[in-house]
Amino acid sequence: MSKAYVFTRNGGPEVEALVDRDRPVPGPGELLVAVRAAGVNPVDWKLRTGYSRPGSEPQPFPTAFGSEAAGVVEAVGPGAEGFAVGDEVFGNPVAGGYAEHTLLPVTVTAHKPAGLSFTDAAVLPVAAATAYDGVHQLGLAPGATLLVTGAGGGVGTAAVQIARHAGVHVIGAASAAKKDFVESLGAVHVASGAGLADRVRAAAPDGIDAVFDLVGGDTLREAATLLADPAALVSAGGKQLAAELGGAPVERARTAAVLDAVADLVVEGVLRTYVTRTVPLAGAGEALRAVEDGHALGKSVIEVTA
Structure with a gap:
């Protein structure tokens, strides 16, 4: 048996539980991984x-939380080439990351560099990879000005750093x-909330060239008014609204190559993960509450004892 933190039906925190489940069995193209750390995200x-x-199939209950994890390969499924038992890896699990064991598909799994901790690796597959995809989707030239809404969260923190590394001037709303x-x-910080557009104009009198939105709603609507070209808007916080405003959702590559790229940025010292909270598996509910209230600073990680 293997422990996992799950939700037993749809609902609020009352449907969460730490349970014993059968150890997952890797199918074709999958790895069985002993989890060492799992990132916590709003999507959880x-x-x-x-x-x-969109396009996902309903999952049977109980369903384990967690869409990013790092750990050690314990078994290799048929056709899962390029990996072996004992490899240290990180990626997007298909059996939930808040667990002692999970399954990682090789298509979105990368080898963890020796210079990268499990804790840091566990926060790269969702937040950092989304930031990487969004910044590269915008394709801004050095010297351009980018507004990042939700700049203090997991994706925002990574987006600011990746954009700055590319020579882009960043206004961070938080x-x-x-x-x-x-x-x-x-x-350059600007306070979020009503009146955001006026504060951004004051901070960037020459205007902004693009918006990377991580909030959605009224914040996204207001940020969009700052753009001369609505196509220079991408969002991971209000995908449908972004399209209605003339922008686009972040186009996720979901490849091992992107995971390798963001891991290299961490090892090179370009990208800091800013893990601000770590809890054991039994404390997963605590980590979820911190993210669910919408005011978490940096990233939260569940660490699983070997």
């Missing part, structure tokens, strides 16, 4: 409430409490 609690990704943190990333 959203799935619990009944949200489903709560007043995150001002010092956002500025430490190399961005």
Whole structure:
């Protein structure tokens, strides 16, 4: 048996539980991985409430939380080439990352560099990879100005750093409490909330060239008014609304090559993961609450004892 933190039906925190489940068996192209760390993301609690990704199939209950994990390969499924038992890896699990064991498909699994901890590797497959995809989708030239909404969260933190590394000037919208943190990333902080557009205009009198939105809703609507070209808007926070406004959702590559790229950025010291909270598997609910309230700073990680 293997422990996993699951939701037993759709609902609120009351449907969460730490349970014993059969150890997953790797199918074709899959790896059985002993989890050492799992990243916590907003999508985790959203799935619990009944949200489903476009094109996804309903999952049987109980469903384990977690869409990014790092660990050690314990078994290799048929056709899972390029990996062996004992390899240290990270990627997007298909059997939930909040667990002692999970399954990783080789298509979105990368070898963990020796200079990268399991804890840091576990926060790259969703947040950092989304940031990487979004920044590269915008394709801004050095010297351009980018507005990142939700700049103090997991994806925003990575997006600011990746854009700054590319020579892009960044305006980071976040709560007043995150001002010092956002500025430490190399961005100009503006307070989020009503009146955002006016504050951005004051901070960037020459205008902005693009928006990377991670919030959606009214924030996205207001940010879009700052653009001369609505196509220079990508969003991971309000995908449908972004399309309605003339922009686009972040186009996720979901490849091992992107995971390799963001891991290299961490090892090179370009990208810091800013893991601000770690909890054991039994404390997964605590980590989820911190993310669900919408005010988490940086990334939360569940660490699983070997």
